[in-house]
Amino acid sequence: MDATFAALADPTRRAILARLASGEASVTELARPFDISLPAISRHLKVLEHAGLISRGRDAQWRPRTLRATPLKDAAGWLEEYRQFWEQSLDRLEEYLDDLQSKEPKQ
Amino acid sequence: MDATFAALADPTRRAILARLASGEASVTELARPFDISLPAISRHLKVLEHAGLISRGRDAQWRPRTLRATPLKDAAGWLEEYRQFWEQSLDRLEEYLDDLQSKEPKQ
Numbered sequence: 001m002d003a004t005f006a007a008l009a010d011p012t013r014r015a016i017l018a019r020l021a022s023g024e025a026s027v028t029e030l031a032r033p034f035d036i037s038l039p040a041i042s043r044h045l046k047v048l049e050h051a052g053l054i055s056r057g058r059d060a061q062w063r064p065r066t067l068r069a070t071p072l073k074d075a076a077g078w079l080e081e082y083r084q085f086w087e088q089s090l091d092r093l094e095e096y097l098d099d100l101q102s103k104e105p106k107q
Numbered sequence: 108m109d110a111t112f113a114a115l116a117d118p119t120r121r122a123i124l125a126r127l128a129s130g131e132a133s134v135t136e137l138a139r140p141f142d143i144s145l146p147a148i149s150r151h152l153k154v155l156e157h158a159g160l161i162s163r164g165r166d167a168q169w170r171p172r173t174l175r176a177t178p179l180k181d182a183a184g185w186l187e188e189y190r191q192f193w194e195q196s197l198d199r200l201e202e203y204l205d206d207l208q209s210k211e212p213k214q
Contacts, residue, residue: 009112069192076186085176
């Protein structure tokens with residue numbers, strides 16, 4: 001879980017996962033939309049691979065990367081435990097706004 | 108989002124949030140279950156505060172920390188986009204197991 005959340009704490013890595021959501025891709029294809037070097041992309045891919053978020057294809061020439069969603073499922077499961085808290089705070093905001101509205105002078 | 112995921116990439120910080128889910132707590136109370144120093148706890152609390160995951164009470168003496176769940180909601184929303192992928196992989200596992208079972212010799 002540490003490795004998953006650490007891997008997600010970077011916008012380039014999240015964008016790589018978003019790209020892989022539309023299908024497997026080679027390192028060159030993954031690097032294309034980003035204005036960063038191939039070695040920098042490779043480092044990001046290593047972090048994602050270490051977290052089990054991507055895997056490498058067997059094709060020796062192409063080695064396409066594929067999204068592996070199981071760690072995302074575990075992370076979502078952890079966050080789900082807190083759903084009641086964010087729902088509560090939205091409820092409280094709504095109550096507050098209702099309250100403000102009821103105090104407005106009638107036209 | 109970077110700050111949220113980075114804050115969640117540590118088991119002590121996740122445990123602090125779990126403790127705060129059962130109600131606000133002072134720094135001393137938060138430190139108690141962990142075998143680490145108060146300064147170390149304070150550093151973790153700063154990371155959580157920077158990510159907007161906790162806030163400090165106004166009471167000058169006690170300064171209780173409170174869980175703020177909105178960043179967790181945003182993180183869960185990001186992960187939710189990938190639900191189809193982890194559900195697909197479970198479906199594929201199920202198909203594979205069904206397939207294995209159907210190939211077993213009949214008793």
